[in-house]
Amino acid sequence: MSAFFDVAHYDGQSAVKRKVEVLVVGQYFYLAENERRSGPFAFADVEYVTKQGEADVYGLNGRDGWRLTLSGPVPSELTALLPAPRNYGGWVDRLGLGKAAFAFTLTSAVAIAVALFSPQWLAPLIPDSVDDRLGDALVGDFGGRFCHTPAGDAALNKLVASLDDAPQDLRVEVANIDMLNAVALPGGNVILFDGLLKQARSPDEVAGVLAHEIGHVREKHVMQALLRQMGLAVVLGGVDGNKGAVVNNMLAMSYSRSAEAEADAHSMKVLGNANISPIGTASFFDRLSALDGSAGVAKGNAGITGYLSSHPLSASRKDAFEKSIVKGKNYTPALTPSEWTELKTMCAQDRKAKSGLGFDFN
Structure with missing residues (x-):
């Protein structure tokens, strides 16, 4: 004792x-x-x-x-x-402060690496059926804003078929929204905004942008970005009733610089295969790169910032498309003048298509 x-x-x-x-x-x-x-x-x-x-x-x-x-x-x-x-907590005291700090730093680095790079190897593992169901649930008819006319649909289908070997896997639509934008969404959905068609100077410009968005689909960038921004819960667990908020988030979804470079490379490749001149896309990027990062935009270009927000542009992208031009090659316009007119005015002709930026889905 x-x-x-x-x-x-x-x-x-x-x-x-x-x-x-x-x-x-x-x-x-x-x-x-x-x-x-x-x-x-x-x-x-x-x-x-x-x-x-x-x-x-x-x-x-x-x-x-x-x-x-x-x-x-x-x-x-x-x-x-x-x-x-205990000075700091059970496992910290057992390891010692120095070892615990090293373990925490290592764990944090691994977590950051997983967040940044796991979508690249997770995206290909997501079944196409999940991708399709997610696209159907999110996009639907885009709140009745998709434009359709017989001649306009025919021109759009011709353009898509010239840019992709399996156009049946894609659903390309024109939305009656006056914003210079184009987006790729789950399920092979690609949406061209009417503002893009209005401000495009030729069908070749639209072809380059459309091929770029199709590149995001084919390279699985859409699912990668979705996993990175919204997490597996949305992808594997379905979406909640507030579709408008989800779609708005996806419209703001951005891709990595490497993904943008891959989509550009895809666009240049398919433009070459379709015998469509890349000079139109180079001109398009040239006009946009002049506005890249600018705070003030002329009134006539009010919708252009929508494209800049999700597609980082630079003069180097314009240069890349210019360098892909084959001198002496006899390129063919992406559409005939009449087809281009029908596509460009499709939303103006379709009186049934709703307009506006809201996504008040039920």
Whole structure:
């Protein structure tokens, strides 16, 4: 039996601070105050609570408010029986602060790497059926904003068929929204905005932009971006009832620089295969790159920032398309003048198509 003096004790039943002696008997101890003694208490039930200055505070399992405050030199036999003090937390104290900090840094780096790069290898693993269902659920008829006329649809179908070997896997639509934009969405959905058609100077410009968006679909960039921005919960768990918010988020979805480069490369390749001159796309990017990052946009180009927000542009992209031009090659226009007119005016002709930027889906 040994005694330890200068111990403060609260019994949990009153706010009285008591000065007691600790009497150790094997795996148990008693607390003695004058002629009063309480216990026995099992060391196995003692829990480390906190540190107050130079003192360590212990509690007792199942006894709320019970506290034992030890300060000063502690006998070795008592130290061996008490739980070890905790400075930062269980696993940090077990590892040590230096090792714990290294482990945390390593774990953080791995987590960041997973967030950045896992979509690239996860996207191809998502079944096409999931991609299609997600696209159907999110896009639908785009709130009745898709434009259709027999001649306009025929021109659009001709353009898509010239740019892709499996056009049946794609659903390309024109939306009656006056914004210079084009987006690729899940399920092979590609949407050209009417503002893009209005401001395009030739069908070759539209062909280059459309091929770029199809490139995002074929390279699985759409699912990668969706996984990166919205997470697996939306992809695998379905979307909630607020489709408008989800679609708006997806319209703002951006791709990485490498994905944009791959989509550009896809566009240049299919334009060459279709014998469509890339000079139109180079001209398109030239006009947009002049506005890249600018705060003020002329009124006539008010919708152009929509494209800039999700498609980072630069003069280098214009240069790349210009370099892909084969000198002396006899290119064919993407559409005939009459087909181009029908496509460009399709939304103006379709009186049934709703207009506007809202996505108030039910």
